[in-house]
Amino acid sequence: MLGGMTSRDPQAARLARLAGLIADETRAACLLALLDGRAWTASELARHAGVAASTLSEHLGKLVAGGLLAEERQGRHRYVRLADARVAQLVEELAAQVAPPDAGARPRSLRESSAGSAMARGRTCYDHLAGRLGIVVTDAMTTRLLLSQDAGFALTDAGLAWFDAVGIGLDRKSRRPLVRGCLDWTERRPHLAGVAGAALCRHALEVGWCVRIGSERAVKVTALGERALGELLGIESSALK
Known part of the structure; x- marks a missing residue:
């Protein structure tokens, strides 16, 4: 008034x-x-x-x-x-708004530098893959027309069939979105999240495509994972290093 x-x-x-x-x-x-x-x-x-x-x-x-x-x-x-997942999304997206790790002070030690590099290379963001690994997987799924980013994130019919073929179950009754983009705080681009992103991450850890390293949430792709991601998504091993 x-x-x-x-x-x-x-x-x-x-x-x-x-x-x-x-x-x-x-x-x-x-x-x-x-x-x-x-x-x-x-x-x-x-x-x-x-x-x-x-x-x-x-x-x-x-x-x-x-x-x-x-x-x-x-x-x-x-x-x-x-x-819940909404809090994780809030924290990750807020972190993406601040200066990236390499824009401020230099790492105080070799250990800190190594940990930062590992986190940027591949990590979990709550329950899905993030970092360069998450972006590479997201890009590969998009290139193969399994994932559409035309108007937000959406699995295509081919994408749904891909999850079934790989043996990754998707909870269609979940209250969470089946897929959504999550802004990656190191890559500054969206990676795959939602029910599908969580299911893919869980499967990757359970079958040994990825393993956790260190005390942080960093993950690395194993030799088995390199072969699987190459065969299933056409990802070159060099892109996973």
């Missing part, structure tokens, strides 16, 4: 509270770590974030109360994970 007080949008207040939850380096570090899709104990996250367990506990309480994390207790241990 002009010339007087205007009523505030309640959505603005909720958005501000959400932004406030993420606007802390320790909490941001926890959210990024949990993008590996696994549950972490509070002590593991405290070590990862470099803070005392008591400090970390306070941060986790805020993230759980804010709906960004879910928690469960087993005996003396408290486990936390991202609340």
